[in-house]
Amino acid sequence: MAKFINGANGTFSGKVGSVIGASWRGIHYLRGLSKKTKIPPTEAQVAQRLRFALVTKFLSPLLGILAVGFRNVRRLTAAQFSMAVKRNIEQAVIGAAPDFELDFSAITLSEGGLYIPLTSALEVAEGSITLSWDPAPNQFGGASNDVAYIVVYNAERQLFITTETPATRANGSAVVDVPAPFAGQQGHAWMFFASHDGKKVSATVYLGEITFQ
Incomplete structure (x- = not known):
């Protein structure tokens, strides 16, 4: 259900039909619903999702630490966390799908x-x-x-x-x-x-x- 902001003539947030109203830093915008697909993911896509899940689970408790360690990336915690995930997927994931592991000696918490x-x-x-x-x-x-x-x-x-x-x-x-x-x-x-x-x-x-x- 969508809700109006600033009355019936204002913007709205939430789902209406096939669009979603949202805002970011005071900017209101609309975006379409994501389309579902019946095409199965490729082996490469599955492998990347497994790497992402492994690294995200490991780093999630360290948001405060990563906000310091990756501060030079951006001032947004979400961007800093995303960069930390990217770096560790690139550098610290070893093995083959579906049995990926972390190389703890290659973990990066700062740049x-x-x-x-x-x-x-x-x-x-x-x-x-x-x-x-x-x-x-x-x-x-x-x-x-x-x-x-x-x-x-x-x-x-x-x-x-x-x-x-x-x-x-x-x-x-x-x-x-x-x-x-x-x-x-x-x-x-x-x-x-x-x-x-x-x-x-x-x-x-x-x-x-x-x-x-």
Whole structure:
């Protein structure tokens, strides 16, 4: 059912017959209903849909992180998420249909030229993961107050965790608290840096596979 906006002489939103009224950023427009087709999808189309579903499911909990990591794409979260999906379909999906998998070492959560420390390390202990990096900024880019965004993924439970509060480049390390039920399960970790004002972002660094303790 359609509804009028600003009275009977105004625009409308919703379905009327074969058209749909909608608006975007204050611009009202009409679009036709999509046409159903009986033509079965090709093998390539099916494969692409499987890749899309796999990557979308993985990235969906990370909208806030991706809004920072892909900020240089556009200021719209939907566009940033779409670009993240595109990049990871291109770079991080391996295998053959219908058994596609993610190459976790190739996951991309950010794009940019902000300086990444040349050395980083990950130490796993009971109930925690400590990540460390060279805190020194580079003369060509990077600042001591750059924010470190850390993402840890439990592959068996398909859950993400991160630091309680963001660390800075100058801190040189950060601790992620690990829930007790994670013990003995496998995971992966990534990080990237963003400038304090969010205008500059680094590429993503894969920190390795983890056995939680």
